[in-house]
Amino acid sequence: MKVRGFILALLVPWLGYAEPQYFGTPVASLALSGAETEADLQFIPLRTGDAITPEKIRASIQALYDTNKYASIEVDATQATGGGTTLVFRVKPYS
Secondary structure, three states: HHHHHHHHHHHHHHHHHHOOHHHEEEEEEEEEEEOOOOHHHHHOOOOOEOOOOOHHHHHHHHHHHHHOOEEEEEEEEOOOOOEEEHHHHHHHOOO
16 A cells, blocks of 8 residues: 555656646547556546546546556557547556
């Protein structure tokens, strides 16, 4: 429990330096990379069409940690063809 909180605390400053160009843009698509399935995307608060905010990114990372399946989580954002932003949650499962 303490380790997850520590990891999340380390991520918070990273979010402050995240590319602000993506904040406020709509989510074009979501993906989960490194997991066996993308079923855990159902637990995150972001959905296609939602505006991206630091709070929603933080809550999504926390929701994935709350599944107790992942040792680390990173988020990649890229501009999607046709507008919006593609978010890929790159996870590393516990061994």
